[in-house]
Amino acid sequence: MHHDSPRTRWERRAEMPLTVASLTFLGSYAALVLAPRFGTAWDDLWLGLLLACWALFAVDYAMRWRLSGQGTRFVRTHWLDTLVLILPLLRPLRIVRIYESLERRRGLPRLPLYARVIAYSGLATLLMGFTGALAVYQQERGAPASHMQTFGDAVWWACSTLSTVGYGDVVPVTTGGRIIAAAMMAGGLALLGAVTGSFSSWLLQVFAREEDEERPPGGTPGA
Structure with missing residues (x-):
């Protein structure tokens, strides 16, 4: 019987929360740029959501790094994930994975x-x-x-x-x-x-x- 690794189980559990976080990040960033309300609670809300999303991305990155058992080699072999964590511009690209996630959950042909x-x-x-x-x-x-x-x-x-x-x-x-x-x-x-x-x-x-x-x-x- 095939058993998933701890890292695979973590990625499966974190997939949808990270997708929601990516959408939230994009929406909050758009609101912060296009409808700024300096010195109001709204801007504080958008900034708080951006920081919360980044924290979720950081936790996911740290967990996958620890569960991979690769040490510092993880950073080199997962350079795109590293860039997504460092550069805010790339974080919404996580949304690209949502279709593949739905395919796997529903058993649809790839x-x-x-x-x-x-x-x-x-x-x-x-x-x-x-x-x-x-x-x-x-x-x-x-x-x-x-x-x-x-x-x-x-x-x-x-x-x-x-x-x-x-x-x-x-x-x-x-x-x-x-x-x-x-x-x-x-x-x-x-x-x-x-x-x-x-x-x-x-x-x-x-x-x-x-x-x-x-x-x-x-x-x-x-x-």
């Missing part, structure tokens, strides 16, 4: 690999674009010579950055905004490469299947 890559990359792009727009708008609004006077400007900038187009009509001018821009550019290139590679693989499979169907039964190449 999507083909290329379909999963495209679906997850698309969702990750939307999340990164939205959180990136929030982060850069928080840095840029009110800055001298800023190009981002509204959140719509920040969303337009995020779209052009993630798509690697980079029109240059809206650019960050603060140091914090440029650091976020560098992370967004790197993420956009990685996601674009993943989607392009998976789509190309899917096309190759389709063409190969069509050739097999058109080949006459018992036929030989060059006959």
